[in-house]
Every structure is written in C-alpha cells, then in structure tokens.
Amino acid sequence: MSVVDAETSAKRAADRLQSRVLRVADSVGEFIEWWGFKSIHGRIWALLALHRTPMSQAEVARALGVSRALVSSAIRELEDWRLARPTHDGRNAPWVAIIDVWPTISDVLRSREWMLVEATRVALEAAIEEADIARDLGEEVLWDVDRMRTLLRLTETAQSLLRILVGLRTPRAAEGMSDWVRKATHVFRGLRRPS
Amino acid sequence: MSVVDAETSAKRAADRLQSRVLRVADSVGEFIEWWGFKSIHGRIWALLALHRTPMSQAEVARALGVSRALVSSAIRELEDWRLARPTHDGRNAPWVAIIDVWPTISDVLRSREWMLVEATRVALEAAIEEADIARDLGEEVLWDVDRMRTLLRLTETAQSLLRILVGLRTPRAAEGMSDWVRKATHVFRGLRRPS
C-alpha cells in the first residue's frame, strides 16, 4: 500500500467515524425528543460530549448540517439547563457538554413534574369538597367521589415518590436504600464520573 | 329557604361540581401532554374515570366543549392503548375509562423507550468499532472513545433498569424487591384497585 493510499484510507476512516458519531447524535436527539425537549438539543449535546476538544458553535453547525442561528439559540437553552457551558468567559469561547445530567433531570422533576402533579392534586381536593357540599343538598349522582379519592391518594404517592427521586442528587443519598435503588443511581453515577 | 331556592342552589352546586371535575380533567391533560401524548386524551380519560356511569362520545364532547370528531378519534386511540373500552360490543356502546394504566405504561416503556435506547446503544457500538479501526490507521484525535464507552455502559444500565420496570407488571413481581420499589409500585397498585 502506497503512502498516498494509506493517507486516503485513513481519511475515509475518519469520515466514517464522524458519520457514526453523527448517527449517535441523531439517536440521542430522537430519544430526548420523546421527553419534551427538541431533538436538536440532544444532537448538540451528544456531539459536544463525544468530541475530544471544545467546539465553536460554527463547528457544531457545520458538523450537524444546520444553520448557525439554530445552534446559537439551542446552545443557549442548553446552557440555561446546565447541559453545556463555555470553557471560559467572553464571547467566542468554545463549548463543552456537561456530562453530569442528573442535576438537570432533578430540576425538571422538581419543577415541571411536581407542579403538574400538584395542580391535579389541588383540583381533586376542590372537586371532592364540592362533591360533599352537593351530596348534602341531595344532588350528585353523576360523579364518583370514591374514585376522586383514589386519584387523590395516587397524586400524593406520586409526590412522595418524586421527593425520593429528587433526593437522589448525590450518590451518598442513596446509600441507605436498597440494592435496586443503588442500581438505578448507577445510571447517573456513570454520567457523574465521565472517565 | 323555599323549595325553588333549594332546587336552584342544588343545581348550582351540581354545576360547580362539574366545573371542578373539568378542571381536574384539564390538569390530567396538561400532565400527560408532557409525556408525549395529547392533552385531549388525558381530559377524556379523566372525565370517563370520574363519571359514575359510562358516557357516550357525544356526552363527552358536550362536557368538554369540543367537537364529536375530535372525541371520536381520540377515544379510538385511547382504546388502542387500552385506556378506555366500550361497555359492550356494537356501535353505540357507551365508554368507560380503564383505571389500571400500568399495562399501558409498561407497554410504552417496553416498546418506545427500549427501541430508543437500543438505537443509541447500537450506534455507539458502531462508533466505537470504527474508532478502533481509525486508531489503527494512526488517525482519530477528534472523538473521545472513552466517553463513548461511558455512554455505552449507560445505555446498558438503562436497559437493565427498563427490564426491571417492565417486569413490575403484577404486584407479585415486586415482592422480592426492596421497600422502596414496593413503595413505587404502590403508585400503580392504587390504580389497580380503583375502589
């Protein structure tokens, strides 16, 4: 094999590698798309996470084949969620992914999920109270108060479950728990110690 | 208080109760909207779940203030997911909610989540393999193989976690597990025994 052949075949190998990485990024994008985020966020995060060195937004845009405008807004949202950060202050600092995603997940669970469950819980309480009033007036055959109470208990259980989950911020917090929970936290511990 | 007054105040109480129930339905709709479904599905399911008697699609449409067309398509999807069913065969059978939602959640985890994680896992394996080839050719400084391996381990852990979760189909399956897991399954057990 000549020197030139070796060079071109190495180049082709690098290209193939890049395309594999892009496919990983696409998979991550599809994955988090099902979690209420946008696929572009997952793709950018994965690209930054797998790249050895920090990347400029322009590099990211070229690698993913999207506009710099899209990368700019998406990466700012990633920064808001603490899933990416610039290597230093200043305007043109390159970006790296934050590999430890658990604080973000925890925040989402604490704010978004909690609020949604809490809203349902409060609405159920109000409905039950109103149903009691209606029953005293001899009305109400339409709505099932027992089932309301069942769902109310469900929201309360979901909330204590959420409390446990957001308590798992540090691996230490999981120590008192079962093997199973420790296994679950390993998912995030793996992210915590990237290499 | 006259008889008429008592009747009208009872009627107003029933109206208020209905509006509270609708607010519960809206809350449930908002909640599941964050889980990749449409809010209309949650609203219909909650309405059916809280109603004492089976409801026709037209009743549901009137109660929620939406078109029958929307209810028709949404309720068929609920049926596909086994979250609602007609009380008997035939065209005009009224509908009830299926309160035990765990089989549906389990199905979603098994199909959707599993596929997404698996796609990422396979893509990571391919990237790692390609990176090894590139390294043998003296290329590759761009991509971080160690981090790929970290993410690969992560997908594998996520898959064993998913396997455990979809194994929780019946409460019995959780018996060998910890208090914590049993607490988690109570969330769904509450649904399992509606009243």
Place this chain on the structure above:
DNA sequence: CCAGTTGTTCACGATTCATTGAACAACTGT
C-alpha cells in the same frame, strides 16, 4: 486598520399538528 470568523437577532417560509364542520352511515325508540 482590515479581512475573516464567530455569535446573535429577527422576519420570513415551510411544515406540522390539533381541531373543526360538514357529510354520511349506523343505530335507537316510536
């Protein structure tokens, strides 16, 4: 000082998506 690069902003298409209204078919009780 200047040419090139980078990040940001914004108005504008393109596309997707939930919802509707209308038309039709199937069923109900009378």
Place this chain on the structure above:
DNA sequence: ACAGTTGTTCAATGAATCGTGAACAACTGG
C-alpha cells in the same frame, strides 16, 4: 317508516413550531 341521535371520515383551517438566511455586532489575528 322515520325523526333523532350517535359514531366516523375527511378536507380545510388556524395556530404553533422549526429551521433558514440575511443583517449586524463582537471578537481575532495579521
């Protein structure tokens, strides 16, 4: 037989969303 009600289908609409291109500002190295 029929008048009313119900479920289904589908084209159309309106809104929301996504991504782009262009223009501009900030920074970089010669």
